[in-house]
Amino acid sequence: MNIMNVDYSTKIPNNVNLSEDRQVLKALEGWHPGYIDWWNDMGPDGFQQSLVYLRTAYSVDPRGWAKFDYVKMPDYRWGILLAPQEENRVIPFGENYGEPAWQEVPGEHRAMLRRLIVIQGDTEPASVEQQRHLGKTAPSLYDLRNLFQVNVEEGRHLWAMVYLLQKYFGRDGREEADELLRRRSGDADSPRMLGAFNEATPDWLSFFMFTYFTDRDGKMQLHSLAQSGFDPLSRTCRFMLTEEAHHMFVGETGISRVVQRTCEAMKEAGITDPTDIAKVRALGVIDLPTIQKKLHLHYSLSLDLFGSEVSTNAANAFNAGIKGRYKETQIDDDHQLKNATYPVLRLKDGAIVQEEVPALSALNMRLRDDFVGDANAGVTRWNRVLERAGLQFRLRLPHVAFNRRIGEFAAIRADTDGRPMSGERWQADRETMLPSADDNRFIQSLMQPVHAPGGFASWIAPPRIGIDNKPGDFEYVKIEA
Ligand SMILES: [Fe+2]
Ligand SMILES: [Fe+2]
DSSP states (O other): OOTTBOBOSSSSOBSSOGGGOHHHHHHHHHHHHHHHHHHHHHSOSSOTTSEEEEEEEOBOOTTSOEEEEEEEGGGOOOOBOOOOOOTTOBOOSSTTTTSBOBSSOOGGGHHHHHHHHHHHHHHHHHHHHHTTTGGGGOSSHHHHHHHHHHHHHHHHHHHHHHHHHHHHSHHHHHHHHHHHHHOOTTOSSSOOSSGGGGSOOOSHHHHHHIIIIIHHHHHHHHHHHHTOSBHHHHHHHHHHHHHHHHHHHHHHHHHHHHHHHHHHHHHHHTOOOTTOHHHHHTTTSOOHHHHHHHHHHHHHHHHHTTOOSSOHHHHHHHHTTSSOOTTGGGOOSOSSOSSOEEEEEEEETTEEEEEEEEGGGGHHHHHHHHHHHHHHHHHHHHHHHHHHTTOOOOOOOOOTTTTOSSSGGGGSEEOTTOOEEOHHHHHHHHHHHSOOHHHHHHHHHHOOOOOSTTOOOTTSOOOSSOGGGOOTTOOSEESOO
């Protein structure tokens, strides 16, 4: 079969020749009903019978891989798609640097590999669960469609990880695949594996922040797994990254449109002081300081996903050739980090200091630094909206020590500039840095659904261009199908 094109003749669309891989096909078909049950129970609340203008992958050719059409979400063709195999690919880093990439799981790294695949897999359904109530308050049909696109693709990413587990990890792989459907975001007894994926996504500003920051953590993780010496994992992640770009687009443009609408409303009303919160809110838009607080929250939660700055697990995964660095093949060094060091921010006697540590143990820190750089690009673009509106206010990323629960700074309280502060000070100032109950109530009050084609809620500007170049009044979701 042609690897570029996806076989849609089978129940599970794929480009991995499933029809000739009876055992795996059977395992996946056995898993499928449980997945559909999960989707019905924990996927989008409502709209399951609506026709949604969604893209589906029909190829893995980067020049054109998606087809748009109206689909009912439960009928979405979740498939198994791997990027084409690169001929003569070698392991691009670690102790086995330069050796042929593995097509089977290397026995000595089996447990580590399985764990990384399970952790990645767990985040995919988690975000669908976190976002399941948002359909009810979508600010437009355009946004509703984008939410559902992200949701079905996270569902597909779960399939991608389950395929690897079932194909390469035998019985324990099948057990892990079942567990992925059993854990639930925020559940007291069986929560999702990572903290940020157990937090609520109560409103659309949170959704945009989540897709901007937390999906971007996903991007960084997928990039480092795309470097993996285990070739099927690398190929899986490479194709997932193609889809992931849209999720971050939704976040970046979403926040940009919120900022723009606030600026416009302030201008129309002649308000020049962004901190005049009551006046701004009276216009039915979200004031800029509250947007900044939401940013503080989601950014700090996302930083926790990178784990401890100094980590032997990360070093082991790199040495083993399992998980590389962001853009590993473009880095000009020995790809083994034999004598290299890397600067890490650490806590020493209550103060934050920079310290050189062996680069091998600082891989989480390095990936987090790459994330911060990547995340900053969008902040710069949001600030251009503010600049064009003639406002002095600027959004910014807080210091990495702010509001952390994992790593070096979990032990202290620090303000958004990274200045350590006492517990009492933190409690007293908390609501100036993170969304207060009152802020959340206000945002919640704005979350009224808009279902008229071309209509938008008061607090968000329309997008500059439609999905698939559709006109502004396009009916992205036919709610009454
Ligand atoms: Fe994903
Ligand atoms: Fe995503």
